[in-house]
Every structure is written in structure tokens, then in C-alpha cells.
Amino acid sequence: MLNFLGLYVFDRGIAVYSGSVIDVFARVDVSEEAVRSTLTRMTSRGLLAKHRNGRKVYFGLTPRATDVLRDGERRIWQRGAVNRDWDGTWTLVGFSLPEGRRGERHDLRTQLQWAGFGPVQNGLWIAPGTHDVTEVVEGLGLAGNVTVFTAQHAKPTEAADLARRAFDTTAIAARYQDFLTRWREPDDSLPDDLARQLLLHADWLDLVRQDPHLPAELLAADWPAIEAEELFQALATRYVETATPIAAAAIESVDVGAV
Structure with a gap:
């Protein structure tokens, strides 16, 4: 849901019709009940604001949600998957x-x-x-x-040892390998590129939010995050072209100031 909001609501000044959200999420096999429950829960937590236009209910972002999505945008597009600027601190x-x-x-x-x-x-x-x-x-x-x-750190403690003790680097690498395995050949069983875009962004954001952003010098030369990031960016760029027209046809929205 956060990725959907980040892709199609964030920084647009709009609220989206609940029925549109249900239709979009049906493409990735999320039930209407689950979507409605999520929208209700996010509203109660102050992440979404409910608007009415006639008999229809629309959902827009609150300042809190905007902050969350801005953080996600920073992690995905600015920080990068590998820390190449560590100063040893x-x-x-x-x-x-x-x-x-x-x-x-x-x-x-x-x-x-x-x-x-x-x-x-x-x-x-x-x-x-x-x-x-x-x-x-x-x-x-x-x-x-x-x-x-x-x-x-100081002798006899080594930085690489600290990283291995504090972080499960094997598990982190395995998650990136799983991402590569899944997305080298995007799922043809999904109905369209809007569904693929939503799942791609959800998978990637889940990865980078779990990644402690360890310095590159403490990691193996073939650290899989590098290849995974290149694959994500290539697919994300492709889906901007192919998924956006599908989303435009599927999503009904109104300007927040108009409801």
C-alpha cells in the first residue's frame, strides 16, 4: 500500500477513490476485504485522510504519511544499496x-x-x-x-568483525539473491506491468529498509546488492513507461482541495 501511495499519490495533491485502490490491488491477488481493512487501519493511525465526494470515499495522504513516503523515496533513490562514503565512524x-x-x-x-x-x-x-x-x-x-x-574501532577489534557480529550479512546477502532470482525474469503470470511495478517496488523497499547500509569496504567484492540495485533501477525505469498509462486508466482521483 505504501508503494502504491508513493507511486501514484505522493506529491500530487490528490485523493484516490477506494474502489480504484481495490481494483488495482486485485491485480496482485489482494482481496477487497484486506484493502478496506488496510485503508481503515492507516486512517486510524493518521496516515490517510478520508474525503467524500458524493457517495464515494477517497483517501489522501496526511503530513505523517508524506514524511514516511519521503523517507522511502530517499532510501530508494538517493542513499543507494551500498555505503561508499564511510568515514570509519x-x-x-x-x-x-x-x-x-x-x-x-x-x-x-x-x-x-x-x-x-x-x-x-x-x-x-x-x-x-x-x-x-x-x-x-x-x-x-x-x-x-x-x-x-x-x-x-581500535585494535584488536576489526571493523569487518564488528559488522559480522552486529549484522547477519549472510541473511542480508541471501535476501538480495532472492530478489535477483525473482526479478531477472519478471512473473508472466501477473496481469500487467502495473502489477509488476507494485510488487517490484514493494520487494525493493522491503530490502533496503532491512539493510543497515554497511560500508562497501567491509563487504565481499561480489556483494549482491550492487547487481540487485542495477536490476531494480532498470525495471523501475521500464515500468514508468509501461505501467503509468495503465494506472491512469485504472485510478480515479480528485484534487484534495475539491472534496
Whole structure:
């Protein structure tokens, strides 16, 4: 859903008819019930705003959703799949929360993982480069329980060893290999390139959001993210030409200011 919104609603000042969303998602075998449930849930979470025009219901983006989609756009098109600009610095986050605050500890770990951190040892998470985690920590109300600082590794610790300890590089590489296997020959069973475009972007965004963006110098020379990114960009460019006309015919929308 986020990828659909990013491709066809983001930065357009429009709201889309719920029936159109249902029709589009039917192309990728998502049921009407699941689409309606997702739209309702995203509205209740402040990601979508509901508009009415006659008897029809349209959904537009809220500022919160716009921020989420802008972050996705940055991760996909600006950051790249491999970090080639690492300065040797690590950001370290240390924390200690008692067992009675297990839920808060889980939320912090989840947010840190989302931000590109991995656990190097109990209560100590690291990420390559300089990261501002102020919003994460303060948003969870844990400023008094967390210590954040930047540092560089020193002998006998090696940077590559830190990366392997904090991040499952084997699993990360396997996810990129799975992407290559799936998209070298796009699925002919899908009805059209709009369906392929939606799944392509969903698969790729899922990959880059799980990728801690490790420095290239710490990775194997044949790191599969490089080839996977080239394949994604080539297909994404192709689908701009072939899927956009299909989407234009399938999606009914109105200017947000008109509803």
C-alpha cells in the first residue's frame, strides 16, 4: 500500500477513490476485504485522510504519511544499496532497561533496527556512520535510559568483525539473491506491468529498509546488492513507461482541495 501511495499519490495533491485502490490491488491477488481493512487501519493511525465526494470515499495522504513516503523515496533513490562514503565512524547506543520494561525495550530495539543499527553485545547497538537517534529515543520517552556516542574501532577489534557480529550479512546477502532470482525474469503470470511495478517496488523497499547500509569496504567484492540495485533501477525505469498509462486508466482521483 505504501508503494502504491508513493507511486501514484505522493506529491500530487490528490485523493484516490477506494474502489480504484481495490481494483488495482486485485491485480496482485489482494482481496477487497484486506484493502478496506488496510485503508481503515492507516486512517486510524493518521496516515490517510478520508474525503467524500458524493457517495464515494477517497483517501489522501496526511503530513505523517508524506514524511514516511519521503523517507522511502530517499532510501530508494538517493542513499543507494551500498555505503561508499564511510568515514570509519560508528554510532553506538547503549541502554539498560529492567525486565519489567520489556515492552519499551522491544520498541527501542525495533526502532534501532529500522534506523540501521545492530546488536554488537547485550545492551549495545551500533551503526556505521553518524546517526541522530534523538527522535527515536525521545519519542519512546527513554532519554534517561540511553547513552549515545560516536567512536572508531581500535585494535584488536576489526571493523569487518564488528559488522559480522552486529549484522547477519549472510541473511542480508541471501535476501538480495532472492530478489535477483525473482526479478531477472519478471512473473508472466501477473496481469500487467502495473502489477509488476507494485510488487517490484514493494520487494525493493522491503530490502533496503532491512539493510543497515554497511560500508562497501567491509563487504565481499561480489556483494549482491550492487547487481540487485542495477536490476531494480532498470525495471523501475521500464515500468514508468509501461505501467503509468495503465494506472491512469485504472485510478480515479480528485484534487484534495475539491472534496
